[in-house]
Amino acid sequence: MSRRGGTRVRPTRKPIVVVAGEDRNDRLSLRILLEEFCPEMRGRIVEIGDPVRLHQATGANLAARAETLARKVRARAVRDDTTVACVFVHEDLDAVDDDQYPITRLRVEKALEAALGTAHYALAVAEIESWLLLFPDALTAVSGSWWVPARYRGRDTGRLTDPKQVLMKEVSGSSRRYREADAPEILGQVVAMGLAASPVGRNRSYEQLREDAARCCSEHISAKSR
């Protein structure tokens, strides 16, 4: 224990990266990918459970929701006796990728930036399960009974209306059926197999997360941590 003048010296914590979202599995999934895309985030990501309802909000309503989230983020930094390097907010669009998706994503990201300074909005199309279908080999590595049918390989998985059902009914079977709690393990396998940068097929929301993590790493984390 280091003590100086009877007062315990607090460890200097690096600025935190906050991952906010409603679902614990989704937050953990995001964290696994962020730490892979930006190793400098390892050991500094904290999670905030928040019933994020941003993609359907506009105008003053959206600004108010972003500000509520920002207050929680600032309170967490105060509690941890540190500052905030950046924030990633996850939400499922629950609709397929279309022309409206980038417009919605940008509208919310601007509102988050206004409230937080720097922030990234990880709006998954249609939901985070669509990202898992980009990695057939990792799915089979997690369970030998899982197999992604050819018709889902090399696709734009953001166009699938119900990727969770595809995973439950067409990829997995009765011997081990996919559950939402499996998502972090599958993405952990993706990372372990070195596949995170080599998706089979595409998904704009996954590509967006990669770009955001890289930009955050070079512009936000490094700038606030040195």
Ligand SMILES: [Zn+2]
């Ligand atoms: Zn950032």
